[in-house]
Every structure is written in structure tokens, then in C-alpha cells.
Amino acid sequence: MSARDLENFMWGEAIRRLDRADRIQRQFFRPAGNRAERQWEPPVDVFETREAVYVTVALPGVSSDALTELEVRGDTLIVAGERRVPAPNARAALHRLEIPHGRFRRRVTLPHSRLAISGHELRDGCLYLTLRKH
Template identity: 40%
Template sequence: MKDARAWMWSDAVDVLTRADRLHRQLFQLASSQSRRPNWEPPVDLVETEREVLALAALPGVDPKDIRVTIENGALVIAGERLLPPEFRTAEIHRLELPQGRFERTVPLPPGRYEVRQPSMQNGCLAIVLRKII
């Protein structure tokens, strides 16, 4: 029984190590030449009687580096998370927040919308889309 636990624990550690390596590879720093987005932020989208509200998780992103548009019936959130200057000379032990260009396209409910001034709240970009009737 003891050997089975040790074997299972060893396999679990191996799986976690591989998952961590794949996670780091997925979010490798993109070359500065690349203009394609390397990651997509998670977005919540809810609708009220008068508005559609979107909340995009963008901790550490400067609001001036974010573009919000409506294109072909979808909300498009694009921008870039830049590596903090102090990270450039530091020994990095873990880098889990994705860096580089991001873009997220979220289909909107049918209708016409006006984008209100987006704001940052607790590391999230809050976007209010007023329904135009």
C-alpha cells in the first residue's frame, strides 16, 4: 500500500511539473516584431434592460495601452501588457501573468451600442455599453 501511494505521488508531481512547463511555454514572451495577439483575457458579459456590461481581467495593464471598439456586432478589447522594467534585470522564478499583445473578441447581443468611458476597477477593465434604441 505504501509503494502505491509513493508511485501515485510521484506521478502526480510529474504531471504538475509538465503542466507548469506547458503553461510557461504557452505564455512565453513574444518577440517585439510580432503584431499578432499572444493571449486573450477572460471576459464576463452581462445584459441589463439598458446596458451591456463587460468585465475583462487585465491586472497590471495600463489603461492607456487598451483599445475598446465594436466591430461587426462584437466587442473587441485589445492592447498590450508590458513587462515591468524591474523584471528586465531580475532573476525570474515564476512568470504566470501573460505578457505582450492581447486581443479578445466577444459577440454582443443583437442591437446597437454606445461605448461609455471604460474604467479600471480592481485589476479589471469595466466597459459599459449603452443600448441605443
């Protein structure tokens, strides 16, 4: 492969990866009706052991008092709240806003219907949940 072909390949690969990153970022925004009702869905990881199901919800910049709903209904986990835009002060000029903000709500179908939240911790920008099996 010539140096020119290699350079073209590398640029093409970089553009494909940037397009993929842009698509992934947009998937977190789910418009729901009018502008006042828009919300986003945080990404989650779900792990299972014999005793429990562990859920990690990515919530950068969300404090525990900003969580408005955290419950299990049947086989569904519901996490909801709001992330405010963390401007350093009122006079700051916004140049880029990529981290989702505003209301969020995530419904996750769980692998079992008999689970109860036995522990939760909000740290390092993530909500860590432990759901014990009955």
C-alpha cells in the first residue's frame, strides 16, 4: 500500500469513527412531544449474579436530590430526574454543549420480575444500583 493510499485509508477511518461517535451521542436524546417535555435517556449497564442484578446508570453532574424517581415495578427499573447545565457563572459564554441536560427518564426491562432495590450509590458520575432477587 502506498503512503498516499494509507493516508486516504486513515482519513476515511477517522471520518467513519467521528460519524459513529456523533450517532451514539444523538441516541441519548429522545424528543417527547413539545419542547417543554423533551427528555433524554442515560445509558445503562446491567450485570447479573445468582444473588442480585447490578445496574450502572451514567448520570454525569446529577446530584442525589435531582433524582425524582427510583423504583422497580414488576420487571422494569425506572430512573428519572433532571440534570441542570453546570455553568461556572451567569456571565459564562457557551461554546459547546455535548453532555445531555434537562429531564431524563430511563426504563430498563430487568431479567427477573421479583427484584427489590437493596442499595444505591451515586458516585463518579454514575448511579450504582443493587437489586436483590427474591
